[in-house]
Amino acid sequence: xxxxxxxxxxxxxxxxxxxxxxxxxxxxxxxxxxxxxxxxxxxxxxxxxxxxxxxxxxxxxxxxxxxxxxxxxxxxxxxxxxxxxxxxxxxxxxxxxxxxxxxxxxxxxxxxxxxxxxxxxxxxxxxxxxxxxxxxxxxxxxxxxxxxxxxxxxxxxxxxxxxxxxxxxxxxxxxxxxxxxxxxxxxxxxxxxxxxxxxxxxxxxxxxxxxxxxxxxxxxxxxxxxxxxxxxxxxxxxxxxxxxxxxxxxxxxxxxxxxxxxxxxxxxxxxxxxxxxxxxxxxxxxxxxxxxxxxxxxxxxxxxxxxxxxxxxxxxxxxxxxxxxxxxxxxxxxxxxxxxxxxxxxxxxxxxxxxxxxxxxxxxxxxxxxxxxxxxxxxxxxxxxxxxxxxxxxxxxxxxxxxxxxxxxxxxxxxxxxxxxxxxxxxxxxxxxxxxxxxxxxxxxxxxxxxxxxxxxxxxxxxxxxxxxxxxxxxxxxxxxxxxxxxxxxxxxxxxxxxxxxxxxxxxxxxxxxxxxx
Amino acid sequence: xxxxxxxxxxxxxxxxxxxxxxxxxxxxxxxxxxxxxxxxxxxxxxxxxxxxxxxxxxxxxxxxxxxxxxxxxxxxxxxxxxxxxxxxxxxxxxxxxxxxxxxxxxxxxxxxxxxxxxxxxxxxxxxxxxxxxxxxxxxxxxxxxxxxxxxxxxxx
Numbered sequence: 001x002x003x004x005x006x007x008x009x010x011x012x013x014x015x016x017x018x019x020x021x022x023x024x025x026x027x028x029x030x031x032x033x034x035x036x037x038x039x040x041x042x043x044x045x046x047x048x049x050x051x052x053x054x055x056x057x058x059x060x061x062x063x064x065x066x067x068x069x070x071x072x073x074x075x076x077x078x079x080x081x082x083x084x085x086x087x088x089x090x091x092x093x094x095x096x097x098x099x100x101x102x103x104x105x106x107x108x109x110x111x112x113x114x115x116x117x118x119x120x121x122x123x124x125x126x127x128x129x130x131x132x133x134x135x136x137x138x139x140x141x142x143x144x145x146x147x148x149x150x151x152x153x154x155x156x157x158x159x160x161x162x163x164x165x166x167x168x169x170x171x172x173x174x175x176x177x178x179x180x181x182x183x184x185x186x187x188x189x190x191x192x193x194x195x196x197x198x199x200x201x202x203x204x205x206x207x208x209x210x211x212x213x214x215x216x217x218x219x220x221x222x223x224x225x226x227x228x229x230x231x232x233x234x235x236x237x238x239x240x241x242x243x244x245x246x247x248x249x250x251x252x253x254x255x256x257x258x259x260x261x262x263x264x265x266x267x268x269x270x271x272x273x274x275x276x277x278x279x280x281x282x283x284x285x286x287x288x289x290x291x292x293x294x295x296x297x298x299x300x301x302x303x304x305x306x307x308x309x310x311x312x313x314x315x316x317x318x319x320x321x322x323x324x325x326x327x328x329x330x331x332x333x334x335x336x337x338x339x340x341x342x343x344x345x346x347x348x349x350x351x352x353x354x355x356x357x358x359x360x361x362x363x364x365x366x367x368x369x370x371x372x373x374x375x376x377x378x379x380x381x382x383x384x385x386x387x388x389x390x391x392x393x394x395x396x397x398x399x400x401x402x403x404x405x406x407x408x409x410x411x412x413x414x415x416x417x418x419x420x421x422x423x424x425x426x427x428x429x430x431x432x433x434x435x436x437x438x439x440x441x442x443x444x445x446x447x448x449x450x451x452x453x454x455x456x457x458x459x460x461x462x463x464x465x466x467x468x469x470x471x472x473x474x475x476x477x478x479x480x481x482x483x484x485x486x487x488x489x490x491x492x493x494x495x496x497x498x499x500x501x502x503x504x505x506x507x508x509x510x511x512x513x514x515x516x517x518x
Numbered sequence: 519x520x521x522x523x524x525x526x527x528x529x530x531x532x533x534x535x536x537x538x539x540x541x542x543x544x545x546x547x548x549x550x551x552x553x554x555x556x557x558x559x560x561x562x563x564x565x566x567x568x569x570x571x572x573x574x575x576x577x578x579x580x581x582x583x584x585x586x587x588x589x590x591x592x593x594x595x596x597x598x599x600x601x602x603x604x605x606x607x608x609x610x611x612x613x614x615x616x617x618x619x620x621x622x623x624x625x626x627x628x629x630x631x632x633x634x635x636x637x638x639x640x641x642x643x644x645x646x647x648x649x650x651x652x653x654x655x656x657x658x659x660x661x662x663x664x665x666x667x668x669x670x671x672x673x674x
Contacts, residue, residue, distance in 0.1 A: 011641075011642070011643065011656045012642070012643050012645060012646055012658065014656055015643050015646050015649055015656040015657055015658030015659075016646050016658045016659055045645075047645035047646050048645070050646065182640075182642060183639065183640060184640065185601030185602040185603050185604075185639065185640040185644065186601075186602060186603045186640075186644045187640075187642070187644070188642035188643070188644055188645070190642075191642040223585050224597075224638055224640065224641050224642065224651070225641075225642060226654045227656070261544070261545075262544075262548065263583075263585075264544055264547070264548065264583035264584070264585035264586060265583055265584035265585035266582065266583050266584060267639060278544065279541055280540075280541040281541035281542055281543030281544055281545075281569070281579065282541075282543070282575075282579060283578050283579055283582040284582060284583070299540065299541070340644065340645070341645060342603040342606075342644025342645045342647060343602065343603040343604075343605075343606030343607055343644060343647060344606040344607050344647075345645070348644070348645030348646070348647075349645050350645075371607065380602055384601065384602060384639075414603075414644070416602050416603045416606055416644065417606060418606045419606075422606070427602070427605075430602070430605070434639070437639075438639070440582075
């Protein structure tokens with residue numbers, strides 16, 4: 001009997017030595033004449049335990065982590081004798097961190113072999129597409145509408161409504177574009193899915209294609225993710241080989257194919273219209289809306305643009321889960337949200353849960369506080385354009401509206417934890433500097449405002465007429481907020497103003513007491 | 519990383535292989551950089567002609583995207599993440615350390631041509647911050663010691 005072992009190929013695991021552990025395992029197993037069936041799945045998202053090694057047992061998979069190559073001999077002894085080992089975490093599914101989650105989108109991530117379409121199908125994959133192929137376009141879109149699915153890229157626009165617009169936009173060439181330009185600091189859910197469950201993204205895009213009448217899809221992946229590019233390309237080829245992509249999908253009358261396009265280091269290309277420009281081979285400058293991409297998108301044709309997580313939610317919904325999906329969540333935020341905990345955090349990783357969990361539960365209970373062991377002082381939620389929240393706002397529930405009500409945003413679900421050594425004036429300056437660095441230059445408030453913003457924060461920091469300069473900064477933020485064409489210039493004021501509002505002492509101002517509840 | 523020396527005939531061949539693609543400018547620039555390590559000035563009119571664009575348009579695209587280089591890089595490219603999650607985990611100190619250690623600022627190549635130092639704004643390794651990518655190898659939970667070992671390897 002061979003030993004079935006799982007060691008992730010996810011780049012988060014590779015970054016901490018998963019390949020070295022895999023090599024050591026094969027070497028030691030070979031020396032013992034022990035046959036090993038090594039599978040390289042994605043990550044379960046428990047990154048503080050990476051590289052995590054799992055062994056198949058009759059009771060289920062047993063996890064060990066974080067493993068170093070030096071641990072491997074003793075680990076093999078423990079595995080073969082079913083003995084104890086300091087790195088043994090027990091049954092993976094029973095690890096409390098994982099058990100507390102509601103995994104819909106990430107149900108297969110870390111479990112299946114991302115290179116195997118058979119494994120994907122054995123775990124329920126392609127059931128959504130098979131059902132969609134028997135449905136009318138309207139019925140598919142109805143299901144997506146009924147599920148309440150909102151775009152997971154950050155803006156939260158209702159997905160079904162977007163699809164319906166494209167479906168009704170006449171005949172002729174239409175496109176499906178998957179936005180995989182996950183540029184926000186603190187976010188890695190898209191990367192994990194592309195590396196860990198790529199067929200699900202392909203299936204979601206294919207269903208979208210059938211629903212709106214598009215035969216061609218592009219997935220735009222940022223160049224910072226070479227492993228994701230490789231995994232997606234391999235999966236697309238496998239899907240083509242087995243008739244899940246290309247002409248007459250699964251012997252039906254529908255045809256659909258996908259091409260991977262790689263970005264070139266510009267953050268702005270995560271903005272949907274910049275992404276379209278980039279896909280067209282141009283500078284990634286923002287387009288004014290209207291016209292909406294649903295009417296005039298890629299190459300001027302009607303285009304569905306959704307994020308990786310949005311397309312990934314679709315197979316589950318089509319597989320008869322529209323109501324089940326809608327039953328999760330709170331208010332107008334339905335379904336689950338994969339939250340990514342990063343930065344200075346003890347237990348960092350991906351935590352998928354129904355909307356409604358509070359920020360404090362996430363940071364203190366799930367995340368276990370800081371890795372440095374110092375007190376948590378600030379948490380940035382929603383990427384570089386998200387607000388910095390102090391402890392006083394830790395009762396905020398994860399919900400688009402609740403965050404918006406406190407001048408923050410859920411965005412793509414990134415939560416970056418900072419300890420008490422953080423200088424919030426410096427973080428505010430960085431937000432402006434980042435905007436200046438990444439601005440596409442098309443609109444003046446963003447292009448010039450961000451540079452002036454960084455200069456103004458500098459003046460405040462050095463104590464140069466702080467009151468007058470804070471007034472200038474606030475005015476500048478307002479101009480950017482209301483005068484910018486897209487979210488980069490429009491949202492950069494969020495981190496800046498939140499730092500100023502919640503951490504005035506870092507700007508040389510008197511501290512303010514903040515009421516926790518509103 | 520090993521690159522081919524610049525050769526216009528080879529560049530023409532690469533460009534010709536991509537003209538059938540929709541919106542091919544970035545694809546061509548990427549393929550050229552993959553072959554030669556950078557996009558030489560001489561490639562700009564070639565792409566322009568193949569795609570019926572003005573040379574200025576190609577130049578505009580080339581200079582818009584941070585990934586494209588107009589001069590050859592060092593033998594190794596170290597991208598250190600400068601974004602918030604890595605900042606929270608000590609990334610700024612690490613950035614200062616690497617600049618001192620290499621004697622160059624971000625965007626420059628060491629005098630011996632061994633390492634080009636570039637900033638990255640998020641590698642998606644935020645739960646194992648601070649992180650970096652050397653060539654296409656990802657590294658997480660970085661500290662000064664681990665970084666020095668990587669650089670010593672690159673500079674050999």
